[in-house]
Amino acid sequence: MIRKLHRWPGLVALALLIVLTLSGAALSLFPAIGRLSAVPVEAGLSVATLASRIQSVYPGVEQIKRAPSGQITAYWFEDGTPGAAVVDPASGQAVASADPSPVERWLTNLHRSLFLGDGGRITMALGALAMLGLAVSGVALVLRRVGGARRWFTRLRGPLAGRLHVEIARIAVLGLGLSALTALWMTASTFDLLPDAEAVAAFPAAVSGEMGAPLADMAGLRDVPVAALRALSFPYAGDATDVYTLTTSEGTGYIDQGTGERLSWAQAGVGQRISETVYMLHTGQGAALLGVLLGLMALGVPALAVTGVLIWLAGRRGRVRIHGNHAARDAETIVLVGSEGGTTWALAATLHKALSGQGQSVHVAPMSAFAPERYARAQRIIVLSATYGDGDAPASAKGFLGRLGKSAALQGVPMAVLGLGDRCFPAFCGYAQALARAAEARGWQSLLPLTTIDRQSPQQIARWGRALGAAMGGELELVYEPVRPPSHVLRLISRRDYGVAVQAPTAILRFARPRVSLWQRITGRGFGRYQAGDLIGIVPEGSAVPRLYSLASGQGEGFVEIVVRLHPGGLCSGQLMQMVPGDSVQGFVRRNAAFHAGAGTAPLILIGAGTGIGPLAGIIRDNWLKRPVHLFFGMRDPGSDFLYDAELALWRGAGHLTTLSTAVSRGAHPSYVQDRLRAERAEVVTSMQAGARIMVCGGREMAAGVAEALADILTPLGLELSTLKAEGRYVEDVY
The missing domain is CATH 3.40.50.80 (Nucleotide-binding domain of ferredoxin-NADP reductase (FNR) module)
Known part of the structure; x- marks a missing residue:
């Protein structure tokens, strides 16, 4: 369910999220530019002195504003014409235009509303909501994959697109979630859906009626540092009843224009401080470095979009269709799958079909989705698990042992564990053995003793199926055909023979690299991307089960090379050792990221x-x-x-x-x-x-x-x- 909640909003909102994040990333640069271009303010400068300097240059000044970046802007009327400029606080003189650049204005309108007014604002808010949902569901999926928060930055394996997707997400998710939350807050504030956060002082009932007090001598302004200033509005010229309006980080109040005394004051509340903090966090105004950092994280979204689509397409290509899969809460039989390369899913589909044909309601899911609290009608749990490397969990079983260790056994619900592997490897079915021991330690009743299957043997699977049927009080025939992986023709171009004198015939076999398309190079599919340490699967004639050999070459060499020793009675090694240049064999690449040299010195x-x-x-x-x-x-x-x-x-x-x-x-x-x-x-x-x-x-x-x-x-x-x-x-x- 979490995977679907992550996948479909991402695919549906793909274009909107790219526009939202790219425009946001571009806008994040402007606070940093403003910070760098802002004229420094002398230490201890008061609002009174600043206002006096500006008024001496622009007698018709009506308002002074200080941006979070520290930039001071003055607004005035002169001969009936309005003016505005960024000013130097040391002199009050204009140093730059107050208008934002056309690029910034265009990007802001795009980011906020897609140039569509309120309808666009709502659309962009929905995009932010989708991004927040993707961040939350993404965190849940990463935690499930790596096995808990403590392993958040654990090394990953698997296809490049999947690894890049998770690597980028692990770094960017905090920033994306923060940006989405603050965007939703600001949208709610725009549409007045939040309580008014601004402090509003009561307008003074009485003023002195005097005018013209020197700004530099006003006590209400003299004690306010420029660093705290938000805005200062001047009284209307010639109106003795009007006052100065001062807004600072501490609140808002009014100052008598004749005496310079503070008449009333409203302290900034929690809501106003929250709103200012949210604005700072979202725009970077007042925290330029944070803004750039969030902008960089936002650039991860287009990369996440591309890798996410590649993962989705790969999943559609390689997915085994399981028709009639019941929901976990309604199923009598729960089948959990731990698979690295996908072949175990084919066996799960065969088992699902056989059990469903007997009237069973069956739910098939990855082991990483193990949730005993959801198995309301379950009568049995069957675990089909491959092993990765030296007894490690396969890709779809991440976190299973941890959840098993924390879950109490379901009363009256027995568990059967079937391990699948290759006896050529020392940790044959090591992970399946570990989880069988863990299930026993947690008190799970055993439906069947642990059984292991070598190289997807149809005969062994059929025998296990009959034993499973007997344990369930009936008969069960599993007719399983191993899935033949997509392969390419490998043509032998040279060979060098060794070891005959020591009764160990061995050959270095070099094959021409199969032709790959541009798309395969970009996505790394097939022979589009490989390196020394990856595995090459050779499918021998007369068998659908591949034999794996370590690659002795990378894609940069332009050929595919392996080292083979003849094993007595070996189907694949016998066929390979009989090859001469010009002969061909079927093969495919399987990533083995754990055995790469890696970067560094x-x-x-x-x-x-x-x-x-x-x-x-x-x-x-x-x-x-x-x-x-x-x-x-x-x-x-x-x-x-x-x-x-x-x-x-x-x-x-x-x-x-x-x-x-x-x-x-x-x-x-x-x-x-x-x-x-x-x-x-x-x-x-x-x-x-x-x-x-x-x-x-x-x-x-x-x-x-x-x-x-x-x-x-x-x-x-x-x-x-x-x-x-x-x-x-x-x-x-x-x-």
């Missing part, structure tokens, strides 16, 4: 063995900024499987690689990368003290040995691997 410690050199080589090749890079590479025999041997020498000479330390496991003195780390402890310590990031790629046994060695090296420094992982300074891509 801090050192990199790259650790890999065997085919794990692939993404590390790509990172080194792309190190054009020549940040310090230390590579630890393990192989069996340097004469057989020294992958990228020639390139590493060239990159080292070009400054892309700082040091190379190799470990050879077969030879007179076998060693492994963890041994080399211990041997070069001093270099590792120095790099870590300089803020280095460690990236490990390769087999899980190697990664375990590396983690143990690094713990020995870093623990004495007070650096824990768990902390480094949380900070993003220790990342793994292991299999």
